[in-house]
Amino acid sequence: MTSDGLTSQQKRMALRWQRYVSPIRPSKGMVELYEKNIGIVIKNKFEYVWGLLGCTPEIRSIAGKYQAKITCIDRNPDAFYAFKTICEPSKYESFICSDWLSLNLDEMFDIVLGDGAMSMLPIEEHGTFLKNIHKIIKPGGYAILRIHTIVPLPFDSPKKIFDWYRNKNDITPIFSTLWDYLYSLWLNLDTLNVSHNVFLSKLLEVYKAGLINLEELEKLITDNDYSVLVQYSRKEIFEKQISGFFQIESVDYAGDYPLHRNHPIYFLRKK
Ligand SMILES: C[S@@+](CC[C@H](N)C(=O)[O-])C[C@H]1O[C@@H](n2cnc3c(N)ncnc32)[C@H](O)[C@@H]1O
Structure with missing residues (x-):
């Protein structure tokens, strides 16, 4: 254990995240977009229940501002404890250790957020992922997902x-x-990774x-973590995949770094 109560593995994770900048971490513009969309959903309904796919510190700090009931869902509990020390989480925060591909939860959340969650899964699993996310959202609830898509690049060499x-x-x-x-x-344009x-x-x-x-x-x-898969998708593939589950409320781009067109933030309403 280190002095802040973390195991040495958790401490390494927290330090690694602090060394990272956007777009691995959400940029300032992305955080503003998350806040804008969350604001539209919750209005004054502070009792709303949030789900977070992963343990992204920036999103946990937004929940901290609202003292929201937020549950981080991650297959790695170390991420939950490590990142707690580098954000200002809600006192109503909780954790569920689960794989997103085998979630056993039903209509629990008013809003589910995921910052680059889908890009951690092979493209063949994206359909299952979206089906599971749809299932854990309450009727009429929302999802806000930052995804990794391929678009013409700002720098082509x-x-x-x-x-x-x-x-x-x-x-x-x-x-x-x-x-x-x-x-x-x-990118390999066949596998999109x-x-x-x-x-x-x-x-x-x-x-x-x-x-x-x-x-x-x-x-x-x-500095690369070779255990992490980064799976890109295409806008048309993603929009076709979500069409049975969600309607698109808006698609925004952070605009504060050159590659922002690759990282749309989809604000989705459950069908
Ligand atoms: C939310 S992701 C995104 C990280 C970063 N924002 C990015 O764009 O690369 C990071 C977390 O996802 C978790 N994770 C990856 N695949 C998962 C899965 N299939 N089920 C549950 N958690 C998963 C990892 O343990 C990690 O803590």
Whole structure:
């Protein structure tokens, strides 16, 4: 146990999240969009019950502002305890340890939120995921999901990505700043994800081409969590998949980082 009551594994998770920037973490613009949509749903109904897919600290802090009844649903309890120390959660927060693909809950929530939850699942599982999420929402309830889609990229070559990174006004960690830009560029257009081998071999190519130095190469390799799948989808595939379950209230983009068009926030109402 560390001094803040976390195991060393949980402490590592909390530190890792603090080193990350958007778009791995929700950007300021995304947090505002979550707040806008949540505000539309709850109006003055503070008794509403929220479900969170995962343990995203930024969303738990929004629930903290409302002192909402929020349940984080994650297959890894460490994420719940680790991220509790880096947000301002609601005192009515609880945790359910479950896989989203085998949820055994019924119409529990007025609103379900997921920041990049679906992108952690292989595309073949997206239908099951959406069916399960639909099932846990009360009739007439809502879902707010940030998803990872493919759209024309702001930077269509590694050189443009690294040039942008070097010309930015603020210095941010190279891996968490650029990871999504590089993955989006190196996607296999059949599987809509990037294998680890492709990621590593492409990084070596950019190193050999002189676009990054050895220290940056090492950071890009070692800061990646290779246990995490990042599955992209296409807008048309996603909208077809949700059409039986949800009606779209709005689709918003955070607008505060170049890749924001890849990360729509869908505000959905249960059919
Ligand atoms: C909500 S996700 C999103 C992270 C980040 N916002 C992003 O875009 O990459 C992170 C959490 O999902 C959890 N997770 C991944 N797959 C899961 C599954 N099938 N069932 C339950 N939890 C899952 C992980 O344990 C992790 O704590």
